[in-house]
Amino acid sequence: MKKISFIHAADLHLDSPMVGLKHLPPNIFTRVKESTFTALKKVTEAAINHQVDFVIIAGDLFDGEDRSLRAQSRFRIEMLKLAEEGIPVYVIHGNHDHLNGTWVHLDLPSNVHVFNSEVETKVLHTKNGDIVNLYGFSYPTRHVYDRKIDDYIKKDGADFHIGILHGNVSAGVEHDNYAPFSISDLHQKDFDYWALGHIHKRAVLSETPPIIYPGNIQGRNKKETGVKGIYHITLTDLDKEMNFLETSDIIWEEIMIDAASAKNFLEVLHLCQTTINSVRREQKGTLLSLFLKNIQLMDEREQRSVKGELLELLLEEEKEEESFVWVVDLTMVKGQEIDKEKLKSDANFFAELFQTVDHYDNVETALSPLYEHQLGRKYIAHLSTAEQKELVNKAEKLLIDLLYQS
Template identity: 70%
Template sequence: MKKITFIHAADLHLDSPMVGLKHLPPDIFSRIKESTFTALKKLTAAAICHQVDFVIIAGDLFDGEDRSLRAQSRFRTEMQKLLVHHIPVFVIHGNHDHLNGSWVHLDMPANVHIFDSEVEVKDLHTRSGEKVHLYGFSYPTRHVFDRKIDEYMKVEGADFHIGILHGNESSGTEHDNYAPFSIQELNEKGFDYWALGHIHKRAVLSETPPIIYPGNIQGRNKKETGTKGCYLVELSESDVNMKFIETSDIVWQEAFLDAAPANSIDEVLKLLSAKINDIRQDKTGTLLTLHLENVHLNDDREKRALSEELLELLIADEREEESFVWTFELTMMASQQFDKEHLKTEANFYAELFETIDNYQEINPAITPLYNHPLGRKYLSHLTEEEQDTLIKQAEKLLIELLYQS
């Protein structure tokens, strides 16, 4: 049975400037600056380890159209490693590293095949004899709003057909609508796999055929949370197996900690220490946004110490850690305890409010207007009963707090 194995990566953004992090300790900032290159090395090592037939990079290799010499040189070094192992690499350029940029050009090794500005087909004969057709194009300029998908035409004569496209699925509104396409359009092309790029969050748009966003290989800001990487794909005539391979050296995380059980600053610190150790990952650095909720200390000195010194305490022992958890953003919210029975005696309004909430059966009419917003549709569809109950309780708490403050 015919079979091919390849790595699908996208959005390397090599030499990303990591804006807003220069205030961090020099060693940590240096590691963050190096993280896109570290992720590339992990990608290369995975390709060699698994002896893949080829590698696909679906756009935005470089962070900017100027393509720094440092980024080009480091990329070329990794491609030369793949050349030694006879692994070809198929590359398209995206909106960030489009072909119309201005840069000092470095030649790439012979195993790197770059698609031109018009959709074209490249042939590959694998070591085991399979023939593969790969289809793609590089962005001629930064803004490509044309439906380039119309230009992808299947050319017979290959065992496998793979489309490479850096673009936006038409229904998505969170990103620039570059080279838009629909899932139906991709399905109609009759390809065996679609290697997508542009969206930095990994997503499986379809399983048959596979239509895949691998996400970027290294998160670059607090919006790009979680582990990043690429896909190892094994594609046969009858089946597909995909394995996600982690490449990120630095992981951005957001965490919430309920401090309600803590009655002293020492207990708060113990809760925080346990939370941070839960977050810590082996040999991977973490940049953490931490929300400390329901803080209720009675001692004024402890309150002042917590607000003035907590962040410094959290990061004090992290500077020398390889697997550091660096809290770069901390928010604290004090709890407000409300006695519902007492509030009922203060005003009849509260009694009526709580009775209405307790008898509230259907949340959907209340949130219907939010469905008009794309993010609302994304997060509010298919709410479970437990999730609906949580929303009602949160709304009750917020309403009481706002009323009590007014």
């Protein structure tokens, strides 16, 4: 029976800058900065422990086109570990680490096979005598909007055919439409597996054949919540096995606490501590965005303490904790939804405000000072349509809150 086993990883983003986290205690900040490298080590450990035939990395190994020497060196060390075990690695570069960047080049060991800028086929003869055709390409520049999927042509003579593609499903709206494709496009190619990259949220788009986004190996900001990892795949003539393996060392979480039952500050504190302990994971760090709603303490001094001292108390016990839960955001939320129709009837001003928000289309212009700033241009990605809408909605809620307070 024909059988192969491999690891599918994507979007390593090694040495990601982790913007906005310098306020963390030094030991926690260091661990967060190291988290992408810690996750990479777990990728190689999984490949060795499962004695796979090969490893696939489907784009964005590095976080930027300049590819820091630190990131290249750490990646090279892990590839050498796989070389010692006789495990080949098949790599494509994506929009973040495209081939047109400028960097000081460190040679990779001979077991690492990098696809060039046009779709090509690499042939692997496994230790068991099976033949695998792997198809893929690396981004020549940051922006690839062509339908590269049309260039994936199945070639005879292999037992298994695997496509590697860093791109976006055509119907997607949350990401730039790089190397667009549809699920039916992939089905028509008649491959045995599609190893996708680019989308940081894990998704199985199809099971027959398997078409999978493993997501990134380590969450890097509050939008990338939950466990991150890779897939260990086993394919045979007749069956398949797809196992998700966790690699993230730091996990981002977001939780809403309803504090309506709390009668005093101590009870609010206890609610928060209970929640923090409920998300604590052994030997892992957690960065938590905490939202508190329906806080209605009778004592005004205690109400002020919630806003002023609660966060400090929650963080005090976490500084030396290996399995820390660090609250990076503590937000007080009004319990009730905004009744726009009532506000419109109360004052014409609100009707005009909501109409302006509904038809606001100058987000890019409003954000242009950030994109034009030297640091902003380097670290802030252009927002998708969905992200722009979310930003406008948040601005609307903030305006209404400020009007209430005044």
